[in-house]
Amino acid sequence: MIKLMDKLSIFDELSELVILQINSCNEVVQPNSWIERRQHKDYDLWCIQEGQVEINIHENVYTASAGDVILFSPKIAYTATTQSNQCRFIYTHFHLSLGNQQQILDHFQLAGIFDHSLAVEEIRLFTETYNQYKQHIPMSEMRLKGCLTILLSKMMEQHARQNYQGNFIQQTAHQKQTKYLDKLQSVFHFVHKHLHLPIRVKELAAIAGMSEKYFIIYFKQTLGVTPGHYIYQLKMNRARELLYTKCYSIQQIANMLGYPDPYSFSKAFKKYYNVPPSEFV
Structure with missing residues (x-):
């Protein structure tokens, strides 16, 4: 359960x-x-x-x-x-x-x-x-x-x-409503486990047993955001936590979050927090 x-x-x-x-x-x-x-x-x-x-x-x-x-x-x-x-x-x-x-x-x-x-x-x-x-x-x-x-x-x-x-x-009405969120739990677990890697929406759709197009619609209707934004949000939350520890370089954090290089990570971080990671803490 x-x-x-x-x-x-x-x-x-x-x-x-x-x-x-x-x-x-x-x-x-x-x-x-x-x-x-x-x-x-x-x-x-x-x-x-x-x-x-x-x-x-x-x-x-x-x-x-x-x-x-x-x-x-x-x-x-x-x-x-x-x-x-x-x-x-x-x-x-x-x-x-x-x-x-x-x-x-x-x-x-x-x-x-x-x-x-x-x-x-x-x-x-x-x-x-x-x-x-x-x-x-x-x-x-x-x-x-x-x-x-x-x-x-x-x-x-x-x-x-x-x-x-x-x-x-x-209860029957509640079960009908919650089944939509339940069906995405395997996707949530996969994203959490693989946050250190580039994650493609296509592979998430396969986990959910849906076509990519339908999965995007289903995800947004259920959660209110697109799968891409959900992944982006989690990566930025994790980046913030890692920066606060002051134990890792920008290069290391970029690697830990599946970004190909520090520049790509810094660009994504600045877009979200309006400040580059080097100036965040």
């Missing part, structure tokens, strides 16, 4: 291409007569501050209490109600993309009710930052985006450690 941590590693490997955009963030108080039937075009995260919220999806009922977090995926229809006197929660509509893959989180079973005990500090930090945000304290909007990133990262971590599994998406 493919380890979830291996799949989630793409967020580290391609972190420079991850874009988080908060579309709206506010706090709402709902009376005990409240009922809401909706499906959103973006991701929606609720931090429950007071009372209880019941979520009905596919005729299954889930309950979130104060401190818990609810994550909704786009286009998932739900009905929300409260059985307490009232409920109060912070809601955040956001997009999270990797390259041009707008719903990359849907490759993982994250949508559901996330127990507060799994991210006590991260939830506290997000809530405190929201309170600063609604008071229009300088730089609080940037901090809010950072805290949301931290909270989502914690949810992914707990999911990878099998401490959390979202229950809003039916």
